[in-house]
Amino acid sequence: MTGQTRGSARPNQWLRNLNAKIASIPMILTAVVIFVGGTAWTVLYSFTNSKLLPRLSFVGLDQYERLWAAPRWLVSIENLAIYGFFSLVFSLVIGFVLAALMDQKIRFENTFRTIMLYPFALSFIVTGLVWQWLLNPQYGIQSIVRSLGWTSFNFDPLYNSDIVIYGILIAALWQGTGLVMCLMLAGLRGIDEDIWKAARVDGIPMWKTYVLVIIPMMRGVFITTLVIIASGIVKVYDLVVAQTSGGPGIASEVPAKYVYDYMFQAQNLGQGFAASTMMLVTVAIIIVPWAYLEFGGGRKRA
């Protein structure tokens, strides 16, 4: 208050709008200390050979060389790539198709939406545990199909290291496609009805209108959704811990789990920092081009 009463006079620039500044201290601390400071700290210490405690003894790129030579890290990266690719493709395709179906002026739209979105309210731990149970080879889907007569039916992704990541993918898609559907539906609702009328007058079939007109018009929604899904993919951790704990063996390890295990279990901080820095780089590769496209060019959004 003191700041305001002085008006725009010059006495003390710092005291102007003082209350707003005081109120923003938590935000400033979070932004500067945690987000910038913390990130810089981790990147800096990834060049050291810290073990149990962080120590500033630089070893250059040693940790990164070790990281990229570690089989477990390579498996993690491969898993992340497979999981990431398929969950992007499937959640965009399924999400869009569901949204298109929901956009047909159907009845019970709310019921359908409620059903498709409820898994998103559940935690990854709950999701992982349910699917662990459903995919249990002894009692789950495999045993049901076998008991129906198809005795050679094989579906035990969680116990087969070649396909375990797809087992995780199934659970992730169950949890996340509802959200993509909602975002896409919001995008579809934003399309001018006249477009549809024009397409109908011209006699263009519906699927063609979607592919050639609507999807290109929804470019923004697609990109935003893509960024949301992608930044979620890089963080995938809880789901793997709950569903497989990284197993069988190291077959379903992911980078986030690698980081956690090295930081808090293996007492090898340097490795953990290097791995987390690689995660940061991955995210930057996704985010920077998007941010450039979205905010860099025209500065349309404040």
Add this chain to the structure above:
Amino acid sequence: MLNLVANNSMVTEHEAAPDRITSGPRGPKPRRTLSRRNIVVYGTLIVVALYYLLPLYVMIMTSLKGMPEIRVGNIFAPPVEITFEPWVKAWAQACTGLNCDGLSRGFWNSVRITVPSVIISIAIASINGYALANWRFKGADLFFTILIVGAFIPYQVMIYPIVIVLREMGVYGTLTGLIIVHTIFGMPILTLLFRNYFAGLPEELFKAARVDGAGFWTIYLKIMLPMSLPIFVVAMILQVTGIWNDFLFGVVFTRPEYYPMTVQLNNIVNSVQGVKEYNVNMAATLLTGLVPLTIYFISGRLFVRGIAAGAVKG
């Protein structure tokens, strides 16, 4: 007008009966309700809905069966004999390591984590958003941009420095520490939410209050707060589900006696020792999912708004 759009497919040939125009804005249903298009649309949606519901159904069924029945039966079959014993056991007796007091401990820990975290994070973020929308100072936008960009940084990058900060403050491993962490990581999305909402309120209101001599806090408490209850509800839904479902922060920043429900659940179900009691596990899983599910089913549309805003949190 809407009618034309409603019959999307090739039924435009359909004779336009005059009563169509008078029957309200939603338009009458197409006469052939079993048109091929409808079968495809509803058929697909129903199959998809069943697929989404299946895990919930299996969870409930499994949790109501006894172990002998699970061993011989199939997971989709409803229980022959309904028993609530697994629920009791999951709540009060399930073991994690040496502790055998069930999930109840995790539940109360989660309550003790969630309630203060939600209140504090929303209080701080709403004031931030208000300052950013109405009392912009030099440099405010820079900090805000950092905050939003920071929302995309993987948590793993910032975890260890936070451990150090909390240790220096003497709250590492305690509930207080975890509450601080939730407040920090809830800040980007909540601040964005509140900033946008406050910026959308009519500016005259704010100016009039200023003219009347109201200051920063008075305007916030007497004008902004009462006017923005819906957005507070959205923020609450977002935070309660987000914090309740958190696993990573719980496991990193608390000691075992303060583990939130998700962590304890995972420890119960994935513990290696002992016979696996699938019915107890499913009861425990359902118990943990119950809080966010209840919020979801009660809040309906507001939840959709909340996650649409919070999706960035991913």
